[in-house]
Amino acid sequence: MAQFEIKDLCFTYPLNGRRALENINLKIESGEFITVCGRSGCGKTTLLRLLKSAIAPKGRIEGSVLYNGSAAGDIDLRTQAGEIGFVMQDPQTQAVTDKVWHELAFGLENLGLDNSTIRLRVAEMASYFGIGGWFDSRVDELSGGQLQMLNLASVMVMHPSVLILDEPTSQLDPISARSFIETVDKINKELGVTVILSEHRLEEVFPCSDRVIVMDGGRIISDSSVRELGATLGSQLEFVRLSVPSAMRIFNDCSGTGECPVTVREGRKWLSEQSIASKKCGHKSVSFGEKNAVEMKDVCFSYSRDGENVLNNLSLKIPEGSVFAVLGANGAGKSTLAKVMAGILKPHRGKITVHGKRMDKYKNGGLWQKNITMIPQDVRALFTAKTVAGELDKIGGDTAAVSRLMRIDHLAQSHPFDLSGGEQQRLALAEGLLTQPEILILDEPTKGMDGEFKTIFADVISRLRSEGKTVIMISHDIEFCASNAELCAMLFDGSIASFSQAHEFFNGNHFYTTAANRISRGIIEAAVTREDVSACVTGKSFQ
Amino acid sequence: MKSGFRGCHPAVNISFFISVLVFGMLLRHPVTLVIAVFASLAYYIRLSGRYAARTFFRFLLPMLIIVTALNLLTNHYGVTELFILPSGNRATLESAAAGLVTGIMMVSTILWFFCWNEVVTEDKFMSVFGRIFPVPALIIMMALRFVPLYRRRLHEISDAQTGIGRSRRTGNIFERIRRAGSIIQILINWSLESAVETSDSMRSRGYGLRGRTGYSRYRMTGFDAAALIFIAAADIMIALGVSALGCLYNPRIIINPDVSSGTVYLISGVNATVNPLSALGAAAAAAYAVLCFMPLIMDLKEGVKWRSLK
Numbered sequence: 054m055a056q057f058e059i060k061d062l063c064f065t066y067p068l069n070g071r072r073a074l075e076n077i078n079l080k081i082e083s084g085e086f087i088t089v090c091g092r093s094g095c096g097k098t099t100l101l102r103l104l105k106s107a108i109a110p111k112g113r114i115e116g117s118v119l120y121n122g123s124a125a126g127d128i129d130l131r132t133q134a135g136e137i138g139f140v141m142q143d144p145q146t147q148a149v150t151d152k153v154w155h156e157l158a159f160g161l162e163n164l165g166l167d168n169s170t171i172r173l174r175v176a177e178m179a180s181y182f183g184i185g186g187w188f189d190s191r192v193d194e195l196s197g198g199q200l201q202m203l204n205l206a207s208v209m210v211m212h213p214s215v216l217i218l219d220e221p222t223s224q225l226d227p228i229s230a231r232s233f234i235e236t237v238d239k240i241n242k243e244l245g246v247t248v249i250l251s252e253h254r255l256e257e258v259f260p261c262s263d264r265v266i267v268m269d270g271g272r273i274i275s276d277s278s279v280r281e282l283g284a285t286l287g288s289q290l291e292f293v294r295l296s297v298p299s300a301m302r303i304f305n306d307c308s309g310t311g312e313c314p315v316t317v318r319e320g321r322k323w324l325s326e327q328s329i330a331s332k333k334c335g336h337k338s339v340s341f342g343e344k345n346a347v348e349m350k351d352v353c354f355s356y357s358r359d360g361e362n363v364l365n366n367l368s369l370k371i372p373e374g375s376v377f378a379v380l381g382a383n384g385a386g387k388s389t390l391a392k393v394m395a396g397i398l399k400p401h402r403g404k405i406t407v408h409g410k411r412m413d414k415y416k417n418g419g420l421w422q423k424n425i426t427m428i429p430q431d432v433r434a435l436f437t438a439k440t441v442a443g444e445l446d447k448i449g450g451d452t453a454a455v456s457r458l459m460r461i462d463h464l465a466q467s468h469p470f471d472l473s474g475g476e477q478q479r480l481a482l483a484e485g486l487l488t489q490p491e492i493l494i495l496d497e498p499t500k501g502m503d504g505e506f507k508t509i510f511a512d513v514i515s516r517l518r519s520e521g522k523t524v525i526m527i528s529h530d531i532e533f534c535a536s537n538a539e540l541c542a543m544l545f546d547g548s549i550a551s552f553s554q555a556h557e558f559f560n561g562n563h564f565y566t567t568a569a570n571r572i573s574r575g576i577i578e579a580a581v582t583r584e585d586v587s588a589c590v591t592g593k594s595f596q
Numbered sequence: 597m598k599s600g601f602r603g604c605h606p607a608v609n610i611s612f613f614i615s616v617l618v619f620g621m622l623l624r625h626p627v628t629l630v631i632a633v634f635a636s637l638a639y640y641i642r643l644s645g646r647y648a649a650r651t652f653f654r655f656l657l658p659m660l661i662i663v664t665a666l667n668l669l670t671n672h673y674g675v676t677e678l679f680i681l682p683s684g685n686r687a688t689l690e691s692a693a694a695g696l697v698t699g700i701m702m703v704s705t706i707l708w709f710f711c712w713n714e715v716v717t718e719d720k721f722m723s724v725f726g727r728i729f730p731v732p733a734l735i736i737m738m739a740l741r742f743v744p745l746y747r748r749r750l751h752e753i754s755d756a757q758t759g760i761g762r763s764r765r766t767g768n769i770f771e772r773i774r775r776a777g778s779i780i781q782i783l784i785n786w787s788l789e790s791a792v793e794t795s796d797s798m799r800s801r802g803y804g805l806r807g808r809t810g811y812s813r814y815r816m817t818g819f820d821a822a823a824l825i826f827i828a829a830a831d832i833m834i835a836l837g838v839s840a841l842g843c844l845y846n847p848r849i850i851i852n853p854d855v856s857s858g859t860v861y862l863i864s865g866v867n868a869t870v871n872p873l874s875a876l877g878a879a880a881a882a883a884y885a886v887l888c889f890m891p892l893i894m895d896l897k898e899g900v901k902w903r904s905l906k
Contacts, residue, residue, distance in 0.1 A: 108796045134802025146790035147797040150734075151741035152719065158811040159798075165807035172811075193744045204797075211801065397755045418766030427759030433786050434749075434756035437778040470789045488761055 054122050056215065056247055057081040057104060061116035064099055064271075073099040075271045077116070081249065083214070086241045088258050089251040091268035092292050092503045093475030097251040100268070101219050104249070105137045135164060138213035138246075142220045142474065144200035148192045148207075153184065156192060156203055160211045174210050182206040182236065196383055198229025202236065209240065215247040216240065222254060223474055223501045226383045226529040231257050253475070253503050256298045256532075256568060260316045267293055283313025295504030299532070299568035299583045306587035320572035330592030334580040336556040339539050341372030344409065346492050346523035347394055352403030354393055363389045364400065365547030371525060371540070373408070376518055378526045378538035378555070380565065385544045387527045388430055391496050394525065395427035396420045408491070426490035430497045430527075432481035436469035441480055444469055448487040458513065459483040460506065474501035482510070492523045499530040511537045535559050535567045536582045556581050600895035605820035606720035606812075611827050613712050616888055619834055620704055625841040626851065627873070627881050629700045635888035636707035642895055643714040656706065660699040667695025673846045676867045689867075694845040711891075723812040730810050746787060753782045823890075830887040837880020840873075852877065 057079070064074040073096045081087060089097050103109050103118055106126045118125040120137070141147050150156045157178060161171045179185055182202060187195065195203065201221060208216065218237065222230035238261040241248045252258045259265070259279050267275040267282075269290060275282065286294055286305040294302065300320030304313050307327070314323040348371070354364040363386040371377045381387050392398040393405070396412055405412040412420065429435070438444040442465040445452040456462045459479040464472060469480060478501050485493055499507055514524050514537055528534050534541060534555065541558040543550045543565070551558065559566045559581045566581075573580040577589045588594055601609070620632050641648040669681065674690025681687050718740070726733035754764065757779060764775040798804075844850040849868035873881070886893075 105800065107799045130799075131802065131805055134800070134805065139797075139800045141793060141797060143790065143793060145745065146793040148741070149738065149794060149798055149801075149803075151737050154813060155737070155811070159803075160801035162809050162811050163802035163805050165805065165809050167809065168811060168815075171809075172813075175811075192741060193748075208801065392755055392759070395759050397758045418761065418763050421758065421761035421763065421766075425759075426761065427756075429752065429756040429759060431752060431756075433789075434753040434782060435760060436785070437782055470785055484760060494759070 055080040055119075056083040056121060057125075057249075058119040058122075059116070060119070062100075062103070062118060063113075063115040064096075064103065064110075065113040066110070067112050073112070073271050074103075077273055079266070079273065079276070081247065083247055084241070084245045086238070086248045086261055086263045087250065087266060088255070088262040088264070089249065089266045089268060090253070090255060090293070090296065091251075092505060093473045093501070095268045096271040097268055098219050098473070099271075101139075101217050101249065101251060104215075104217055105133060105139050107133050108139060131164065134160065135211050136214050138208035138211065138216045140201075140204055140208055140216070140218045140221050142223055144197050144204060144224055147204045148200060151192055153190050153192060153195070153203060154179075154188050156207050157184075157210050160207060164211065174212075178206050178210040181209075196229070198225050198233065198383065201225060201229070201233055205233070205236065209246075213246065215249065218248070218250045220251050220253065220474070220501070222252065222257075227254075227531065228382060230254065234258055234261065237261070253296065253501065255296050259298050259301070279315055280313050283315065286313075292503055292505035295508060299586075300572055302583050303569065303572065303586050303590070306583070307590045317568055317571045320568075321576070324572055324576050324586070324590070327590055329577060329590050331577075331589045333578040334585045334589050336554075336579065336581075338554060339375075341375055344373040345370045345406070346373045346375070346408060347371045347525070348406045349394070350404045352393065352400045352405060354389060354398060354400040362547055364393060367403070367548045369542065369549055369552070371523060373523055374518060374521045375540055376514055376524045376526070376538050377540045377542070378528055378534040379542050379544055380528060380531065380534060381544035386547055387544055388496055390544060391427060391494050391525070391527045395425050395494050397427065423489050423491065425492045425494065426485050426488045427494040428481050428485045428496060428498065430500070432477050433470065435481055435484060436477075439468060441465050441467055441469060441472070444480060445483060445487060448484055450487045450489065452483075452487065455483045455486050458486075458509075460509065475503060475506065478502060479506065482513070486513070490522070492525065493517065494525045494527075496527045497529065498526060499528065499533050507533060531559075531565065532567050532569075532582075535570075536584070600898045601891035602715050604823060604894075605814050605816050606716065606724045607816070608820050608823045608827070609716050609720060610724055611824060612887075612890065613708060613716065615827055615831050615834075616708055617705060619831075619838075619884060619887075620701060620708065622838055623834075623841055623884070624697050624701070624843050624845075625877075625881070626697075626843070628841060628884055629697060629704070631881070631885045631888050632704040633700050633707070635885075635892065636704045636711065638889075639892050640707050640710050640714075642892055643711060648710075651710070652707075656703045660696075660703055663699035663702060664692060664695035667698065668692045671695075675847055690845055690847065690849055693849055697845065715891075720814070723810075723814055726810040727812065730808060733810070742787075746783065749786060750779070750783055753779050753786075757782075826890070827887065830883045833883035834880045834887070837876050837883075840877035841880055 059077050059079040062074055062077040063072065065072050077100060089100065091097050099110060103114070104125060106128065107130055120128055148156055149159055154175065157175045158171050161174060179188055184203065184206060187199065192200065222233050225233060234257040237248055237250065240246050241261065250258060262279050265277060265279055265282050266273055267289070275289065282289070283301045283304065286297065286301065294305070298315055300314040300317060303320065304323060309323065314320045349367055349369045352364055352367045353362050355362045379387055379390060389398065393400055407415070407420065407425065436444055438447060441461055445456060456465065459482055461476060461479050461483060464476060469477065472480065478498065482498065498510065502510065517524055526534065526538065538555045541555045542552040551561070556579065559570055560579050569583045569586045570581050573586045577586060580586045580589055637652060668687050668691050671691040671694070672685045672688060674688030676689035678687045678689055678692070722733055722737055757763065757775065762775055764772055764779060842853055844853055851869065852871040852873060
């Protein structure tokens with residue numbers, strides 16, 4: 054008997070009568086690792102939540118969801134709480150209590166276990182997850198990565214047999230995301246817990262997955278193993294092709310034969326066996342004019358008078374008309390740098406000039422009038438109107454064209470807070486474009502974006518560049534920066550550790566670089582993006 | 597984990613503080629006042645070092661003087677006249693003494709509260725409070741978590757609005773007010789939205805099931821139990837002796853008034869009566885002294901042990 058059996062499941066939301074799911078048929082065996090992928094708003098979240106009736110959305114359900122042979126809706130809440138673990142997207146809102154140790158104990162308290170059992174289970178899980186070091190900390194002191202790990206641990210402490218994760222890494226940086234996925238994989242392999250995971254970022258998830266389910270428009274359009282998917286990639290939808298790991302994509306671009314590589318290691322092995330048309334990848338060096346959009350000189354910033362400097366004698370020149378990316382680990386001060394560049398935070402030392410004029414000479418908000426616009430990391434901080442259309446009308450301009458461009462025209466009447474993470478991101482970008490800035494600063498713009506929209510977004514960036522605008526991205530998305538940024542800087546310890554043209558930057562790094570570069574290192578010289586590698590192998594151009 | 601008295605079970609900590617605070621307010625006997633003020637000051641110095649001494653001299657000592665002086669200037673009862681105030685009222689020894697007593701009681705109470713702050717951390721308080729009132733305890737704890745979260749979110753929203761040209765520090769006054777209003781509106785929307793998710797997360801982890809238990813990280817050891825029994829015994833002893841430790845400050849100062857036998861000392865030149873302490877009163881005062889110095893004794897004992905182990 055399958056652990057979950059879904060038969061002819063349809064689901065309709067009561068308010069707008071929209072069919073979110075249509076004829077879903079799915080069997081999930083105990084111990085499987087299943088990845089569900091699809092564009093933003095394809096019904097992934099609805100499907101995952103229907104597996105656990107305690108948090109299922111309200112609406113009309115047709116068909117059936119069986120858990121161990123009995124209807125999911127009939128399973129009593131105690132069994133559900135213990136056996137079906139659920140981890141959500143936002144690390145902050147899931148945590149209930151104020152202390153790490155209490156968060157771990159929360160679920161067990163609800164189940165009514167006695168003190169000594171709770172003590173044992175909490176101790177066990179804290180050791181398994183390596184939480185010992187911050188066991189006593191306050192929850193609001195943790196980083197996003199730590200917090201999401203805590204959320205996972207406080208679900209695992211209840212010893213579930215199924216773990217459902219709804220885009221758990223969409224708010225995390227790549228390094229925390231990787232270690233989170235590794236932990237989920239470990240739980241699956243070592244404890245035999247069934248894992249059902251929805252994700253946009255597939256690079257890390259694919260190697261651990263047994264099966265990949267692709268959804269589109271509320272239907273399952275493909276259900277296969279990773280290697281089967283790799284073999285049939287040509288016939289898959291565009292967004293699947295754009296989201297799969299680099300090794301698979303290069304294999305597909307080069308019309309490779311044999312078994313499809315998934316990991317970097319397999320990719321290297323496969324690549325070394327190929328005959329390669331050109332062993333060196335050429336890059337055009339881009340040059341910029343003399344003028345700088347933003348120039349920072351010996352800037353120091355600290356959040357409190359006695360606090361440590363977050364930015365420490367940072368100097369940086371961003372040429373006018375460039376696409377500039379700042380990379381760096383969590384907590385390196387990237388978001389702080391963005392806010393300082395945007396004039397939101399004032400440094401206590403150093404000089405910043407914008408278009409050759411000192412920043413403090415811009416009076417009465419002139420800095421932010423068609424000059425600098427910054428889109429924050431958490432875009433929910435922007436939305437004041439009740440509808441998407443109202444949100445755009447507040448700024449004015451050619452709202453129709455921009456919302457078409459950002460593919461949010463069909464959402465005009467929705468409430469901004471009802472959109473999925475990726476759609477909210479698009480709305481925020483639309484607002485940013487409507488303000489028509491000379492300098493657009495984006496903090497983690499690709500967060501929650503699916504592979505397909507990233508290519509649209511890349512076009513938007515290159516169009517802004519051709520209009521002579523400057524785009525500054527603060528990003529963790531190495532792959533995106535490698536293909537779209539011209540200049541890259543690494544922020545470390547409050548100042549710029551390295552600054553160069555994008556291809557030099559990624560070739561110089563060993564670990565903090567693209568998967569394509571790691572695959573081709575030592576085989577093809579100076580290849581950074583997947584397109585570079587594919588082009589070098591086949592001798593054709595891929596852009 | 598902290599050592600000494602701070603390392604004890606929260607029940608020990610809390611029952612200790614309740615005992616000393618309650619008796620500190622009931623007992624107005626000079627002996628017990630001296631015990632209380634010395635014990636609380638000594639323990640606070642042990643907990644906070646030089647900072648404690650600074651607080652004592654900068655804040656508590658002036659307060660003691662002010663309270664005494666205020667009482668002297670506003671109350672005119674008593675039989676021993678010291679001098680005549682410019683207003684024509686009498687300043688009496690009795691009202692000065694009563695002021696001093698009140699002042700010392702306040703000082704030692706405040707000192708005990710300072711110590712409470714160091715010893716009974718939020719965690720400890722919640723673990724005991726959560727045992728008795730599980731639901732309010734959970735609500736308080738969630739509120740404690742939400743305060744810093746919302747404060748940070750407010751900053752984030754304000755920064756985000758600035759970055760898109762809607763700074764609440766630019767524009768005319770009406771614009772500023774409107775912008776500040778929309779910042780609050782976003783905070784509310786956002787918080788309601790995240791509250792839905794938090795409640796999903798709680799339900800998903802079985803909140804609302806019958807028979808919720810409260811987990812406490814603290815385990816009662818034999819030592820803790822002994823300490824609790826000791827506190828209870830001391831409490832009973834002191835409670836029995838409360839009336840034997842009576843004092844009057846109005847209209848005359850009479851220390852230990854209800855002792856029928858024994859010598860009566862009259863302080864020469866002062867209209868005050870000091871009777872000798874009865875056996876019961878002495879026993880209660882001794883119990884009070886041991887109780888008040890208990891944390892310090894525990895800490896010092898462990899300190900000696902550390903030294904001998906080195």
